[in-house]
Amino acid sequence: AQTVTQSQPEMSVQEAETVTLSCTYDTSENNYYLFWYKQPPSRQMILVIRQEAYKQQNATENRFSVNFQKAAKSFSLKISDSQLGDTAMYFCAFSAYNFNKFYFGSGTKLNVKP
Amino acid sequence: DTGVSQDPRHKITKRGQNVTFRCDPISEHNRLYWYRQTLGQGPEFLTYFQNEAQLEKSRLLSDRFSAERPKGSFSTLEIQRTEQGDSAMYLCASSRDPGQGRNEQYFGPGTRLTVT
Numbered sequence: 573a574q575t576v577t578q579s580q581p582e583m584s585v586q587e588a589e590t591v592t593l594s595c596t597y598d599t600s601e602n603n604y605y606l607f608w609y610k611q612p613p614s615r616q617m618i619l620v621i622r623q624e625a626y627k628q629q630n631a632t633e634n635r636f637s638v639n640f641q642k643a644a645k646s647f648s649l650k651i652s653d654s655q656l657g658d659t660a661m662y663f664c665a666f667s668a669y670n671f672n673k674f675y676f677g678s679g680t681k682l683n684v685k686p
Numbered sequence: 687d688t689g690v691s692q693d694p695r696h697k698i699t700k701r702g703q704n705v706t707f708r709c710d711p712i713s714e715h716n717r718l719y720w721y722r723q724t725l726g727q728g729p730e731f732l733t734y735f736q737n738e739a740q741l742e743k744s745r746l747l748s749d750r751f752s753a754e755r756p757k758g759s760f761s762t763l764e765i766q767r768t769e770q771g772d773s774a775m776y777l778c779a780s781s782r783d784p785g786q787g788r789n790e791q792y793f794g795p796g797t798r799l800t801v802t
Binding site for chain 2: 616663
């Protein structure tokens with residue numbers, strides 16, 4: 573069975589600073605995908621970034637980047653130049669290659685302070 | 687692209703009653719997923735459809751839960767004989783097939799169920 577663990581229930585960061593959210597996972601699959609989703613207060617969940625396990629290069633999307641350590645089964649999200657609009661719950665998620673099922677962590681609540 | 691919609695947004699019901707939720711995916715998406723999210727937790731996978739076929743079901747989906755996607759478009763999730771433990775946000779998401787380019791999931795706003 574797959575599990576996704578987020579050990580930081582809540583984090584705070586000052587506007588314009590950098591913050592890193594942690595995620596570890598466990599799987600016996602060799603081909604899989606990892607995702608970070610953002611869920612703003614009372615708003616819909618949206619995809620922030622995704623990583624394909626067979627790609628060694630870490631994914632980046634503008635101010636968002638990941639540090640994917642396959643051997644350690646670690647997948648952290650770095651947010652640079654934090655903005656007030658980044659305040660949200662962030663969920664790490666796993667899917668096998670066929671995208672038939674997704675597993676989510678318990679989330680990290682990020683508060684960006686002005 | 688009008689997004690994924692869910693109806694109703696809120697539902698309050700008494701224990702023992704049946705409830706049905708509807709999800710309308712993005713029109714060209716043939717994959718549809720249902721999740722349950724309780725307060726302070728991440729979404730838990732319930733079931734997945736490819737077109738009208740239900741291809742994956744979680745053990746969380748007890749015999750009181752049933753989902754359908756009769757014509758491969760909208761989907762319904764029914765909970766029979768509701769229990770207080772069913773109180774949660776029920777999320778729907780849709781996506782393209784992996785072979786059709788970017789297949790990220792688009793989530794709906796959810797249906798919040800309260801069982802009294």
